[in-house]
Amino acid sequence: MTLDLGSPFVLADVDDGVLHVRVNRPDRRNAFTQDMYRAIKRAAAWADQQPELDAVCLTGTGEWFGAGGDLSRQKAATDLDTEWDYSDHFPFRAIERCRKIWVARINGLCHAGGLDIALHCDVTVASDQSRFRVPELLRGIPDPYIADRLVATVGLARARFMIFTAAEIDAHTACSMGLIGDVVADADLDDRVAWVLDQIRRTGPSARAVMKRDINSRLRPGDPGLLSLVSSTELQEGMSSFVEKRAPIWARP
Numbered sequence: 001m002t003l004d005l006g007s008p009f010v011l012a013d014v015d016d017g018v019l020h021v022r023v024n025r026p027d028r029r030n031a032f033t034q035d036m037y038r039a040i041k042r043a044a045a046w047a048d049q050q051p052e053l054d055a056v057c058l059t060g061t062g063e064w065f066g067a068g069g070d071l072s073r074q075k076a077a078t079d080l081d082t083e084w085d086y087s088d089h090f091p092f093r094a095i096e097r098c099r100k101i102w103v104a105r106i107n108g109l110c111h112a113g114g115l116d117i118a119l120h121c122d123v124t125v126a127s128d129q130s131r132f133r134v135p136e137l138l139r140g141i142p143d144p145y146i147a148d149r150l151v152a153t154v155g156l157a158r159a160r161f162m163i164f165t166a167a168e169i170d171a172h173t174a175c176s177m178g179l180i181g182d183v184v185a186d187a188d189l190d191d192r193v194a195w196v197l198d199q200i201r202r203t204g205p206s207a208r209a210v211m212k213r214d215i216n217s218r219l220r221p222g223d224p225g226l227l228s229l230v231s232s233t234e235l236q237e238g239m240s241s242f243v244e245k246r247a248p249i250w251a252r253p
Helices: 032-046 092-097 115-120 145-156 156-165 171-176 186-200 205-217 224-227 232-243
Strands: 008-014 018-023 055-060 064-066 103-104 110-111 123-125 132-133 181-182
Touching: 008 110, 018 032, 018 103, 032 055, 032 092, 055 064, 055 186, 064 103, 064 115, 092 115, 103 115, 103 186, 110 115, 115 145, 123 171, 123 186, 132 171, 145 156, 171 181, 181 186
Parallel strands: 018 055, 055 103, 064 110, 103 123, 110 132, 123 181
Antiparallel strands: 008 018
Protein backbone atom coordinates (compact mmCIF):
# COMPACT_ATOMS: atom_id res chain seq x y z
CA MET A 1 0.00 0.00 0.00
CA THR A 2 1.39 3.37 -1.08
CA LEU A 3 0.55 6.51 0.93
CA ASP A 4 0.52 10.05 -0.48
CA LEU A 5 1.86 12.41 2.18
CA GLY A 6 1.61 15.53 0.03
CA SER A 7 5.26 15.88 -0.99
CA PRO A 8 6.98 14.30 -4.00
CA PHE A 9 10.15 14.12 -1.91
CA VAL A 10 8.72 11.99 0.91
CA LEU A 11 7.73 8.49 -0.16
CA ALA A 12 5.67 6.15 2.00
CA ASP A 13 4.33 2.62 1.83
CA VAL A 14 3.01 0.05 4.29
CA ASP A 15 4.46 -3.42 4.52
CA ASP A 16 3.94 -6.08 7.19
CA GLY A 17 2.69 -3.73 9.88
CA VAL A 18 5.30 -1.03 9.27
CA LEU A 19 4.90 2.35 7.60
CA HIS A 20 8.14 2.92 5.67
CA VAL A 21 8.88 6.60 5.03
CA ARG A 22 11.80 7.64 2.84
CA VAL A 23 13.13 11.13 2.24
CA ASN A 24 13.95 11.23 -1.45
CA ARG A 25 15.71 14.44 -2.44
CA PRO A 26 19.33 13.32 -2.87
CA ASP A 27 20.23 16.12 -5.30
CA ARG A 28 19.77 18.51 -2.35
CA ARG A 29 21.29 16.17 0.26
CA ASN A 30 17.75 15.38 1.42
CA ALA A 31 17.41 18.90 2.82
CA PHE A 32 13.89 19.49 4.11
CA THR A 33 11.47 21.97 2.60
CA GLN A 34 8.45 23.02 4.62
CA ASP A 35 6.28 20.62 2.63
CA MET A 36 8.66 17.75 3.42
CA TYR A 37 8.52 18.51 7.14
CA ARG A 38 4.73 18.61 6.92
CA ALA A 39 4.68 15.30 5.05
CA ILE A 40 6.53 13.59 7.90
CA LYS A 41 4.13 15.19 10.35
CA ARG A 42 1.25 13.77 8.31
CA ALA A 43 2.88 10.33 8.47
CA ALA A 44 2.84 10.53 12.26
CA ALA A 45 -0.80 11.60 12.37
CA TRP A 46 -1.86 8.90 9.91
CA ALA A 47 0.13 6.12 11.56
CA ASP A 48 -1.32 6.94 14.97
CA GLN A 49 -4.81 6.11 13.69
CA GLN A 50 -3.93 2.74 12.15
CA PRO A 51 -4.49 -0.11 14.65
CA GLU A 52 -2.72 -2.64 12.44
CA LEU A 53 0.54 -0.67 12.38
CA ASP A 54 3.31 -1.45 14.85
CA ALA A 55 6.03 0.95 13.76
CA VAL A 56 7.20 3.67 11.40
CA CYS A 57 10.62 3.31 9.78
CA LEU A 58 12.11 6.57 8.53
CA THR A 59 15.19 6.74 6.31
CA GLY A 60 16.83 8.74 3.54
CA THR A 61 17.96 8.16 -0.01
CA GLY A 62 21.58 7.82 -1.09
CA GLU A 63 24.31 9.07 1.24
CA TRP A 64 22.06 11.35 3.27
CA PHE A 65 19.54 10.77 6.03
CA GLY A 66 18.80 14.49 6.17
CA ALA A 67 20.90 17.65 5.97
CA GLY A 68 18.41 19.84 7.83
CA GLY A 69 16.11 22.57 6.56
CA ASP A 70 16.68 23.86 3.06
CA LEU A 71 18.05 27.37 3.47
CA SER A 72 18.35 28.03 -0.26
CA ARG A 73 16.10 30.46 -2.06
CA GLN A 74 14.68 27.60 -4.12
CA LYS A 75 11.96 26.81 -1.59
CA ALA A 76 8.25 27.21 -1.16
CA ALA A 77 7.04 30.60 0.03
CA THR A 78 6.67 29.46 3.64
CA ASP A 79 10.33 29.67 4.66
CA LEU A 80 11.73 29.51 8.16
CA ASP A 81 12.31 33.26 8.17
CA THR A 82 8.71 34.05 7.15
CA GLU A 83 6.77 31.35 9.01
CA TRP A 84 4.27 32.84 11.45
CA ASP A 85 4.09 29.84 13.70
CA TYR A 86 7.45 28.05 13.78
CA SER A 87 5.95 24.98 15.46
CA ASP A 88 3.16 24.49 12.94
CA HIS A 89 5.02 22.52 10.31
CA PHE A 90 7.77 20.71 12.22
CA PRO A 91 7.17 16.97 12.74
CA PHE A 92 9.21 16.52 15.93
CA ARG A 93 6.41 16.70 18.50
CA ALA A 94 4.12 14.68 16.24
CA ILE A 95 6.69 11.87 16.14
CA GLU A 96 6.85 11.80 19.93
CA ARG A 97 3.06 11.96 20.32
CA CYS A 98 2.49 9.14 17.84
CA ARG A 99 1.80 5.90 19.69
CA LYS A 100 3.68 3.86 17.12
CA ILE A 101 7.38 3.21 17.58
CA TRP A 102 9.48 5.31 15.22
CA VAL A 103 12.70 3.72 13.99
CA ALA A 104 15.28 5.99 12.36
CA ARG A 105 17.30 4.04 9.79
CA ILE A 106 20.22 6.45 9.52
CA ASN A 107 21.88 5.74 6.21
CA GLY A 108 24.31 8.66 5.96
CA LEU A 109 24.79 12.32 6.78
CA CYS A 110 22.50 13.37 9.64
CA HIS A 111 22.78 17.09 10.32
CA ALA A 112 20.63 19.84 11.85
CA GLY A 113 16.94 19.06 11.26
CA GLY A 114 17.88 15.51 10.29
CA LEU A 115 19.43 15.06 13.72
CA ASP A 116 16.39 16.70 15.31
CA ILE A 117 14.22 14.06 13.70
CA ALA A 118 16.53 11.24 14.78
CA LEU A 119 16.53 12.52 18.38
CA HIS A 120 12.73 12.48 18.43
CA CYS A 121 12.51 8.93 17.09
CA ASP A 122 12.27 6.04 19.53
CA VAL A 123 14.95 3.72 18.14
CA THR A 124 17.96 4.71 16.04
CA VAL A 125 20.12 2.37 13.96
CA ALA A 126 22.92 3.90 11.91
CA SER A 127 25.26 2.83 9.17
CA ASP A 128 28.94 3.14 10.07
CA GLN A 129 29.12 5.63 7.19
CA SER A 130 26.79 8.07 8.98
CA ARG A 131 27.95 11.44 10.27
CA PHE A 132 26.30 13.73 12.80
CA ARG A 133 26.46 17.49 13.32
CA VAL A 134 24.66 20.45 14.88
CA PRO A 135 25.61 23.33 12.52
CA GLU A 136 22.74 25.73 13.24
CA LEU A 137 24.76 28.39 15.08
CA LEU A 138 26.98 28.74 12.01
CA ARG A 139 23.82 30.00 10.29
CA GLY A 140 22.69 32.22 13.17
CA ILE A 141 19.81 29.89 14.00
CA PRO A 142 19.04 28.96 17.64
CA ASP A 143 17.46 25.54 17.04
CA PRO A 144 14.30 25.39 19.18
CA TYR A 145 14.43 21.62 19.61
CA ILE A 146 18.04 20.45 19.70
CA ALA A 147 19.13 21.60 23.16
CA ASP A 148 16.66 19.68 25.33
CA ARG A 149 16.83 16.47 23.32
CA LEU A 150 20.60 16.52 22.90
CA VAL A 151 21.28 17.22 26.59
CA ALA A 152 18.84 14.47 27.58
CA THR A 153 20.50 12.07 25.16
CA VAL A 154 24.25 12.64 25.51
CA GLY A 155 24.61 14.80 28.62
CA LEU A 156 25.34 18.47 29.18
CA ALA A 157 29.07 18.61 28.40
CA ARG A 158 28.85 16.68 25.15
CA ALA A 159 25.74 18.56 24.04
CA ARG A 160 27.49 21.87 24.64
CA PHE A 161 30.52 20.67 22.70
CA MET A 162 28.44 19.64 19.69
CA ILE A 163 26.29 22.79 19.71
CA PHE A 164 29.00 25.41 20.24
CA THR A 165 31.71 23.87 18.04
CA ALA A 166 29.44 22.51 15.29
CA ALA A 167 31.89 19.60 15.11
CA GLU A 168 30.95 16.63 12.96
CA ILE A 169 31.25 13.21 14.59
CA ASP A 170 31.28 9.76 13.07
CA ALA A 171 28.83 6.95 13.74
CA HIS A 172 30.97 5.00 16.20
CA THR A 173 31.61 8.13 18.27
CA ALA A 174 27.91 8.93 18.16
CA CYS A 175 27.06 5.45 19.42
CA SER A 176 29.67 5.50 22.18
CA MET A 177 28.29 8.79 23.53
CA GLY A 178 24.68 7.56 23.39
CA LEU A 179 23.55 9.76 20.52
CA ILE A 180 22.27 6.73 18.60
CA GLY A 181 21.14 3.30 19.75
CA ASP A 182 23.16 1.07 17.44
CA VAL A 183 25.72 1.24 14.64
CA VAL A 184 26.44 -1.49 12.10
CA ALA A 185 28.42 -1.90 8.91
CA ASP A 186 26.68 -0.19 6.03
CA ALA A 187 26.14 -3.53 4.27
CA ASP A 188 24.34 -4.86 7.37
CA LEU A 189 22.02 -1.89 7.91
CA ASP A 190 18.95 -3.39 6.24
CA ASP A 191 19.25 -6.68 8.12
CA ARG A 192 19.71 -4.93 11.45
CA VAL A 193 16.74 -2.63 10.92
CA ALA A 194 14.60 -5.61 9.84
CA TRP A 195 15.59 -7.38 13.08
CA VAL A 196 14.71 -4.28 15.14
CA LEU A 197 11.29 -4.00 13.48
CA ASP A 198 10.64 -7.70 14.05
CA GLN A 199 11.50 -7.33 17.74
CA ILE A 200 9.14 -4.36 18.05
CA ARG A 201 6.30 -6.34 16.47
CA ARG A 202 6.75 -9.00 19.14
CA THR A 203 5.92 -6.55 21.94
CA GLY A 204 2.48 -5.70 23.28
CA PRO A 205 1.08 -2.73 21.33
CA SER A 206 -0.69 -1.10 24.27
CA ALA A 207 2.22 -1.66 26.65
CA ARG A 208 4.81 -0.20 24.29
CA ALA A 209 2.60 2.83 23.57
CA VAL A 210 2.22 3.46 27.30
CA MET A 211 5.98 3.07 27.80
CA LYS A 212 6.70 5.50 24.97
CA ARG A 213 4.32 8.04 26.48
CA ASP A 214 5.95 7.66 29.89
CA ILE A 215 9.47 8.12 28.50
CA ASN A 216 8.54 11.17 26.47
CA SER A 217 6.56 12.74 29.32
CA ARG A 218 9.89 13.27 31.08
CA LEU A 219 11.25 15.39 28.22
CA ARG A 220 10.70 19.12 27.88
CA PRO A 221 9.02 20.34 24.67
CA GLY A 222 11.06 22.52 22.36
CA ASP A 223 10.63 26.28 22.46
CA PRO A 224 9.97 27.72 18.98
CA GLY A 225 9.99 31.18 20.56
CA LEU A 226 13.80 31.06 20.57
CA LEU A 227 13.79 32.05 16.91
CA SER A 228 12.03 35.33 17.72
CA LEU A 229 14.82 36.27 20.15
CA VAL A 230 17.43 36.51 17.38
CA SER A 231 17.46 39.57 15.12
CA SER A 232 16.06 39.03 11.65
CA THR A 233 19.29 40.59 10.32
CA GLU A 234 21.36 37.82 11.90
CA LEU A 235 19.04 35.11 10.64
CA GLN A 236 19.11 36.57 7.14
CA GLU A 237 22.90 36.87 7.14
CA GLY A 238 23.29 33.29 8.32
CA MET A 239 21.04 31.97 5.58
CA SER A 240 22.53 34.21 2.88
CA SER A 241 26.11 33.28 3.74
CA PHE A 242 25.21 29.59 3.59
CA VAL A 243 23.60 29.94 0.16
CA GLU A 244 26.50 32.07 -1.10
CA LYS A 245 29.08 29.64 0.37
CA ARG A 246 30.96 32.30 2.33
CA ALA A 247 31.77 33.03 5.93
CA PRO A 248 29.02 35.07 7.64
CA ILE A 249 29.64 38.67 8.65
CA TRP A 250 27.90 39.05 11.97
CA ALA A 251 26.61 42.37 13.25
CA ARG A 252 27.65 42.71 16.89
CA PRO A 253 24.87 43.47 19.42
